Amino acid sequence: MITTSENKLTAKDFVPDQDVKWCPGCGDYSILKQVQTIFPDLGIPRENFVFISGIGCSSRFTYYMETYGMHSIHGRAGIIASGVKSANPNLSVWVVSGDGDSTAIGGNHFIHLMRRNLDLNYLMFNNQIYSLTKGQYSPTSEKGKITKSTPFGTIEAPFNPAELALGANASFVSRTLDRDPKHMQAILKKANQHKGTSFVEVYQNCPIFNDGAFFAYSDKETKKEEAIYVENGQPLIYGENNNKGIKLNGLTPEIVDLTTTGVSANDLWIHNEQDKTKANLLARMFDAVVPDVHFPRPFGVLFAEERPVYEEMMQSQIENAKAKKGEPNLDSILSGDKTWTIN
């Protein structure tokens, strides 16, 4: 059995002897595969990985990883993981959660996790539906969606998870999709490298209850027009033969045709992961960030900033107090400052 970083782990070492029980064709399989594929490369001893998941099809993930793990309760994975990481900062903590788990019942924990910035990785499998409970709309379902609980269509405006995470002061916000294994692997590695809470939204197909929700971003015929892959330091270019770009006019994005307008790559919006204002614009390229203009959906790392992480600040307050006062012995805590003796 391989357990330490000295011996090279393989993907197989992360496969437990349990049957995987997702439906055939479920996007969750791809995510599991990519995680198992990159884990041996992270240089982390297997016993230091911990998966914490909530409840949902997605949250079964924990049972399929040969690591430490807890399949917990609906919506609470992030806050349980916060306890794990605060208590033992040496662990590599991974949260797996669904769109409902994260943004409905667990919405409060989600936003507070983002602002606290513990150094952990948060994978949100967004299938825009409650799958485990057989197909009700979720907070990420598009307006008007017909589901079992909305036979006449939803009347709610959806959350855009990336925008929500940014608004909650997340230090790393990214988006990838089940049908692009290479991209997902790259994003997972970046998430692992980032020190802080790394939010990874994974568009995940549920063939049973919301089939094809994201096919526009992966189907050959449409993906070039509908998806834009952003890379730090690179201009925003997409389209058939990379013929389109996005330019910023002040803070208003504009789509330009690179073949006809004479605009060059240098004039385009150059992606800068650390620019929060622009990251907000990117995240909002979701609905009509500009009325009546249809923008492609961005994938990649939308935002990343280095800032102190919670568990280290917690630890350093402890270290500072110890350095200043010395660790008190238990007897002095029991007696307090004021005592008297009865003889």
Next chain:
Amino acid sequence: MDTAQEQVAGNKVNFIDTENVVIRFSGDSGDGMQLTGTQFSDTSAFFGNDICTFPDYPSEIRAPAGTIAGVSGFQIQFGSKEINTPGDSYDVLVAMNAAALKVELKNIKKGGVIIANTAGFDKKSLRLAQYSDDADPLKDGSLSDYKVLEIDITKHTKESLSGTNLGNKEVERAKNMFILGLIYWMFDRPTEHTEAFIKEKFGKKPDIAEGNILALQAGWNYGENTEIFTSRYRVASAELAKGNYRSITGNHAAAIALIAASKKAGIPLFLGSYPITPATDILHDLSKYKASGVKTFQAEDEIGGICSSIGASYTGHLAATTTSGPGLSLKIEALGLATILEIPLVVINVQRGGPSTGLPTKTEQADLLQAMYCRHGEAPLPVIAAASPSDCFDTVFEAARIALEHMTPIICLTDGYIANGSEPWRYPTEAALPMIKVHFASKDEWKEGPYLPYKRDEKLSRPWAIPGTPGLEHRIGGLERKHETGHPSHDPENHEFMVKLRQQKIDKIADYIPEQKVNFGKESGKLAVLTWGSTYGTVRNSLIEMSKEGKEVSHIHLRYLNPFPKNLEAVLRKFDKILIPEMNNGQLSVLIRSKYLIPTISLNKIKGVPFSADEIKAKVNELLNN
């Protein structure tokens, strides 16, 4: 007051010896009554009295000055005999304003002393206290049953500080020290203890320290030099057991019990909590112990409080969450998770008046059945309860021991009355505290086959393998576990087996706790009073006093509410009648009746205040006579 008078030679003032005294300091929230009361308590404890205190705050932080809603009280009973309660009615009331008098009047003993600050009885104050237009209780003769001493405390404080540079506000603030000095004189107590406290507190502001000390001394001298007092009182020191003492509140005792348990278990402490009255002070207190390595996490809500603790427990910490009734309700789903995970977790519920926001600053014992039964599915948990402020230490320490040694979440009940109240505590040394046995599984112990996270030991508890342990990687979760392997399992036979096994595991804790004893009185007889939680003190007091009148009634007090001590039924059956007084609608009665089919008799009080000795005695007498 049980008194004996003595004329001190050459002094017009009588010294009256008395066994016990109840003083109530009462004033506006801003009048500093809590500090005054605490100082008087500390000095009396230091002097060797047994004491019991009860701070009684308004639920508004700063209700409009002078109003009834803004009255803040601090009560202390001190004596030369065993004191178990802050007392039912007052021998001395300090009323800083008319509202305070209005609120407290019903609880002053006939013949008791009222010290009224006349500056707080002007037209405006009387109106704010809702006295009718021309009524002035100091003038209208309505206080003829009491000894009323009218003193313009505000004016005297001002005069005593006229030589200082203090501004009006600071002078005004020092009036609580004037009254404290006067009360010290009245009870023949030195001012040194408080002077040392003032110097330390205002170390960086010597002006203010000096002003406060001047006011304190002026109060003392006022007693000495004016002739309005005809008597002073002496309360001899109590015959407490030999040893080292400190004063402690229930919440502080709970906080340091967690620290002690973590040291004795050899693992770090983590508290996940969300502020709620009256439990918040445990969070405040533990947050100060950074140098002891304590990790405190103020979560976004109650659910976050318990869930962060579940995470910390999973990694091998002693994990706790603290709350009050409504907060416990929010934690229930996660408590179900902790139950099926079978991980250690201490849940401290400082009860208050409910349901909902109820009486948030008042006390009640109405969460017993919530602690016992409020769960989804069959999810038994151990439940224990503290009897007094200092007993919060032993009970919380014991809760941590049970959680860790039996791998289970546990609910520990205290209430607002003992959480905020204080008493002298003969504190233990580290060496005297028992070790708590914690064992983390390692690969060496599991060489032969796969790790079985749900294999049982003789206590029926499971092994604890924490993340970071090579070779024991495994998954746990909220789905039903297969016996021993811990894999998710929907097998009906296994589910029933596991439900029963979890029940047996909790029942088995009874093999590891002390047998029930009769706390006071004979082991059999006509009547026993059965208590749990904070009713302990009043009942004990009442029965001790009744025994002096020749009435034999036994007292049985329960710390362990689930499981009950193994011999409890046998102990109870030795009595013809069992009376259970509770600050709820009869919840322990429900448990005892359903478990043993013993027809208990309930005495219930649900008014946000503890029982008085008279109420207990009246019921006991009624039962003795029938």
